[in-house]
Amino acid sequence: MSTIQRPSRPCKECQRRKLRCDAQQPKCGLCQRARVPCEASPAGKRGPKRGHLDALRNRLVQLEETLQNRLDSEQHPQEHAQALHYSPGSTDASQSTDFLRGDVGYGDPLPQAFMLPGPSMAGDADTLGLGPFPFPDLAVSLPQIDRGTHAELDQLYFDRVHPSFPILHKRRYLNWSKSTAKSRSQTCLQQVMWILATLLSTQSRDLINPLYSRVKQDIDLIIMDTGPCQLELVQAWTLLTVCELMRALYGQAWASAGRMFRLLQGLRYHEIDSPRKDPVASEGMIDPIRTEEKRRVFWMAFLIDHLLSIRNRWPICTRLPISDHAFQAAQLGSSTFLSQAVTEPPSSDTCSFNECIIIATLSGRGLLRDVHGTISEAYGGSGQIHIDHDEWLNLVLATRNQALRQRNDSDRMGTFAQILGQVTEILFCKSLMTMNKNSSTESCTQEYRCRVLRAAEKIVLFAADLTALHFSMVHPFMFIPLFVTAEFLYENRALGDGAFLTQLRSLVDVFGQLTNVNDHERSYLDLLSRSCQQNIAIMPATTCVELKRIARDFLEALEDPNDPTKAQAVASADLSVTHESYPSTEGLEQFLSGWAKAKQFMPNFRMELVDMVAEVDASGSGGKVWVFSKVTGGGGGTDRDSIDMMSINGEGKVWKTKDVQRITSKH
The missing domain is CATH 4.10.240.10 (Zn(2)-C6 fungal-type DNA-binding domain)
Structure with a gap:
């Protein structure tokens, strides 16, 4: 054939x-x-993209116009300073009072005192020389996005991002997405959508940074505006928070989340279905699709809120969202309230989005239980919570997890809900184990350990199934429950006669196979040290995947022996090196010095990695890695197939390397 x-x-x-x-x-x-x-x-395309030169010419014209406008604005600094100047004392007192009483309508502009000042307000208007609507920073220039790329990014968003964050109505969005008369909020929303689509794709990744810089700049300017706050602005802040969490920009994500929560509170999205509102005059009767979009952005913020362990203390009078299928088909009905969904028996009609909300709520109640216990102990109490509450939470959680197993949803949100349910089980049992640590009831503690171990085993199985999927099919927030599990197993690795440590190793092995959407060449292991509260750099050298990563980092560090900082991060100070081509060395400093001199005589030296085999020591920490490589440009001018063995200690440092075998290639 x-x-x-x-x-x-x-x-x-x-x-x-x-x-x-x-x-x-x-x-x-x-x-x-x-x-x-x-x-x-695929082969990379050569040359500039079609239309790139025309885009550059248009950009030059735009920059000339912008510079001219700035020169004109400098001639009237007083007018511009007055336009930007904000005096707290000038705020209308009746406006603030109306807001506190709750008399601000949905379409009314938010009180100026309510808005957070944007970063650019700290500057002096005379120095900036800007008008009421400042021009974009000249340093933030966007590549030209043609119609084909526009349509492709839109489709990528609804194929890969929307299933995990279902807050937009597709047909409504497509109606205005290509319009030239978009509002500034709509433009920001569209650009954030494109960033998320690009993060979950291998194409157009050069757009991520310029789009992100432009969105951060423009969205702050919109917040400064005192006009009516649009739904698209709230959606943009929500998806921007998602984007920053995915990119591990946690400082920016916290700030964006704060803006998002304050906007939702100020717009009273938590009272959309309040019985105090007139149902005839409500927006839900006039535009039910837009009302459902408001519900969805509220509940997505609620989900993010609980995932970040920020508890929302306002009474919620907003119904849960309907299924995404019914939403997209505009088959709008009435769903239940959260309090009903938590207490009622699980239904097969409940969508995956709602399941995540319910599980996150149960997790939040478990966290609240811990807070109450801690406060009670601080004031001299026993810290014990009423047993009825524990029994109720235990029953609801068990029933919900059983229903999720029976449904076996394989979509992104369904898998996320199943893993989140098992993580909530772990956190609940952890709380009970902590409460009973001084108790004589050892049988209860053993029961909780068994339950935790079963939940961890299920999480590892679920996570292992994710490795067979394309990274765009995995929920972007999947790392949150998985890393929580890893932290718990790491803290309790000595329990269960090594069973907890075994599950931890299996989970870390899975992390090595899950793609980091922020860098497709790296895995979840790269996120681990930046995302976990524990310094789980995480147990360096306890899995084959981690041993191979350390060996690869060591080889990369040798590419520049004159920069010892990289080698010091992965090699022990007393490194021992045995090699056939030069004398043995003891100590990292001596080895790097000799290696730097050797490379001067071998400027074309290259070591191409072919394969690696790793073995963890019987102690469970540290091990050996055999590196199979092809060496070119070495002494004698011959190519060689090389096998080197690296010994790695329990701290994750290479402490010994040995030249096992070198075979001269026959040409």
Whole structure:
């Protein structure tokens, strides 16, 4: 049977793992051993994109006009200063009083005193020389986005992002998305949508940073405006928070989340279905689709709120969202309130979005239970919570998790809900274990440990299934419940006769196979040290995946021996090196000095990684890695196939390397 000749480029899997591809047909050797699809990587396009030169010319014209406008504005600094100047004393007292009484309508502008000042308000208007609507920063220039890219990004968003964050009505969005008369809020919303779509794609990733810079700049200017606050602005702040969480920009995410929560509170989205409102005059009767969009953005913020452990203390009079299928088809009905959904038996009609909200609510109540116990102990109480509350929470959580298992939803939100349910089980049992730590009832504590272990096993199984999916099919917030599980297992790794440590190793192995959407060449392990409260750099060297990562980092550090900081991060100070080509060395400093001199005589030296095999020590920490590589440009001018062994200690540092075998290649 004839086969099509594979191009010389590596396949996608080998390229992702940074391994050499043998280009065998129909599968390369690595893909055949791993039993994964083998696809050739696409060739990169040469030259600039179509229309790029025209876009640059248009940009030059735009910059000239902007500069001219700035020069004109400098001639009238007094007028512009008055336009930007804000005096707290000038705020209308009746306006603030109306807001506190709750008399501000949905379409009314928010009181000026309510708005958070944007970063640009700290500057002096005379110095800036800006008018009432400042021009964008010249440093923030956007690449030209043609109609084809526009349509592709829109489609990517609804294919890959919307299933995880279902807050937009697709047809409504498409009606205004290509209009030239979009509002500033709509433009910001669209750009944030494109950032999220690009994060979950391998295409157009050069758009992420310029789009993000422009959105951050423009959305602050919109907040400064005292006009009516549009729904699209709230949606933009919500998706911007999502974007910053996905990119591990946690400081910015907290600030954006604060803006998002204050906007929702000020617009009273938590009272959309309040019985005090006149149902005839309500917006829900006039535009039910827009009202449902408001419900959805509120509940998405609620979900983010609970995931970040920020408890919302306002009474909620907003119904849960309807199913996404009914929403997109404009089949709008009446759903239940959260209090009903939590207490009533689970229904097969409950959508995955609502399941996540319910599970997050149960998790929040468990956290609130811990807070009450801590406060009670601080004031001299026993810290014990009424047993009826524990029994109720235990029953509801067990019933909800059982219903999720029976439904077995395989969509992004459904899988996320199942894992979140098991994490809530772990946190609940952890709370009970802490409460009974001084109790003599050892049998109860053992029961909780068994329940936690079963929940952890299920989470590992769910997470392992995710490795077979494309990263765009995994919920972008999946790292939150998975990392919470890893932290708990790490804290209790000594329990269960090693069972907790075994599950932790399995989970970290899975992390090494899940793609980090912020950098497709890296995995969840790269996020681990930045996202966990524990310094789980996490147990360096307790899994084969982590051992291989340390070995790869060590090889990368050797590319520049004159910069010792990289090597010091992954190698022990008393590094021992045995090699056939030069004398053995003791100590990292001596090795780097000798290696730097050796590279001066081998300027074309290259070490191409072919494969690695790792083995964890019997102690469960540290181990050995055998590195298979092809060496070119070495002494004698011959190519060699090399096998090196690295020994890694329990702290995750390379302490010994040994040249095992070098075979001269025959040409």
